[in-house]
Amino acid sequence: MENFEFCSPTKIIFGRGMESRVGAETKKYANKVLLHYSGGSIKKSGLYEKVTQSLREAGVEFVELGGVQPNPRLSLVREGIALCREHKLEMVLAVGGGSVIDSAKAIALGVPYSGDVWDFFANRAVPAEALPKGVVLTIPAAGSEASKSAVITNEDGWYKWGLNVELNRPQFAIMNPELTFTLPPYQTACGAVDIMAHIMERYFTNVTDVDLTDRLCEGALKSMIRNTLIAIKEPDNYAARAEMMWAGTLAHNDLLGTGRIGDWAAHMIEQEISAIYDVAHGAGLAVVFPAWMKYTFKRNLNTFIKFAVRVWDVDYDFDQPERTAWEGIRRLEDFYRQIGMPVTLAELGVPDDRLEEMARKAMKPWLTSVGAVSQFTSEDILEVLKLAR
Ligand code: NZQ
Numbered sequence: 001m002e003n004f005e006f007c008s009p010t011k012i013i014f015g016r017g018m019e020s021r022v023g024a025e026t027k028k029y030a031n032k033v034l035l036h037y038s039g040g041s042i043k044k045s046g047l048y049e050k051v052t053q054s055l056r057e058a059g060v061e062f063v064e065l066g067g068v069q070p071n072p073r074l075s076l077v078r079e080g081i082a083l084c085r086e087h088k089l090e091m092v093l094a095v096g097g098g099s100v101i102d103s104a105k106a107i108a109l110g111v112p113y114s115g116d117v118w119d120f121f122a123n124r125a126v127p128a129e130a131l132p133k134g135v136v137l138t139i140p141a142a143g144s145e146a147s148k149s150a151v152i153t154n155e156d157g158w159y160k161w162g163l164n165v166e167l168n169r170p171q172f173a174i175m176n177p178e179l180t181f182t183l184p185p186y187q188t189a190c191g192a193v194d195i196m197a198h199i200m201e202r203y204f205t206n207v208t209d210v211d212l213t214d215r216l217c218e219g220a221l222k223s224m225i226r227n228t229l230i231a232i233k234e235p236d237n238y239a240a241r242a243e244m245m246w247a248g249t250l251a252h253n254d255l256l257g258t259g260r261i262g263d264w265a266a267h268m269i270e271q272e273i274s275a276i277y278d279v280a281h282g283a284g285l286a287v288v289f290p291a292w293m294k295y296t297f298k299r300n301l302n303t304f305i306k307f308a309v310r311v312w313d314v315d316y317d318f319d320q321p322e323r324t325a326w327e328g329i330r331r332l333e334d335f336y337r338q339i340g341m342p343v344t345l346a347e348l349g350v351p352d353d354r355l356e357e358m359a360r361k362a363m364k365p366w367l368t369s370v371g372a373v374s375q376f377t378s379e380d381i382l383e384v385l386k387l388a389r
């Protein structure tokens, strides 16, 4: 096990009806806030009314900024920063999914900074302060409600880059599984793929003697497989939605990665796909993750065998252990298909004429390699993308 620091300061307020507490919780940090959302689902579901009523009851003034799109854009972040400065807002309240939360995180970093917020994402500056952030989560997926990451798309060149700093962690996250009943099966599945990917990015490691977190990861994956199948068939099954929602947070608040060195190559490759083609992050991962596994499993065969045997109940093949690992990858792909996810670039609707550009862009200017199980060059990334066709 590696040495580690673990700090997950986000206060989680979980369960039925908990969104009614948003006003009182926000009031602990601010009197005037930016209310940030996309505009679609929260208005249809009535959540917008509940949140604004709770803010009014608590005496919290708010200025609104809707319009966040999946793969949130830098231009809206800049608009949010300007609004916060103009109205002297003290906090950003995100009501929505990972895209809204990430946009809120970027706004919160940009307000006290004298330069352009993109400097942080482009590795040109390190943030020193941020406004506080609160979250009302509507989709279990990105784990942004308690993570240190924010991922923003710069329309100038279509760069989708992430920033990992402790300052990004929200002060609180309100999570009512009932708010996820309205998720269509496709978004439920995209979220499940992302949650499982966050676990697997940490699970596939070259670090040894990490038995506790191995088993926590395996348990979380098994629970996700079971509950995703239920939630897709029964969208208003509270128990299944609740398991998924909590799994989404635990998958990405770093608990499952303690003492390990995660890989993250699949995520970095997927970001290039969603940057250019604006596909859902989870759907992109359903395509990239199996391809990454096929390309890399021989470099860490033991862990891939462990994954097959313990997560997918594959019989160990004593004559040809590689077949055991392969069967684990096949069952993951089958599961993705079963929940309606694409497993090839073609099924995702992504043509194969810009693979080299994506492979080149995945190797950010400040990186010498991508991934930890095997250090990928852009040539390796291109091979993964070709396997994903
Ligand atoms: O915009 P609305 O109308 O709300 O529709 C959204 C959107 O179309 C819909 N949705 C959300 N809650 C709903 C709902 N529809 C019905 N009922 C509800 N309750 O779902 C769609 C996707 O929303 P989005 O916020 O984009 O999803 P997600 O949470 O998957 O976030 C994806 C973004 O997060 C980034 C991704 O790259 C992507 O940009 N990530 C952020 C991470 C982080 N900050 O830690 C880590 C992840 O690896 C990921 O990269």
Ligand code: ZN
Binding pocket: 142, 194, 197, 198, 267, 281
């Ligand atoms: Zn992800």
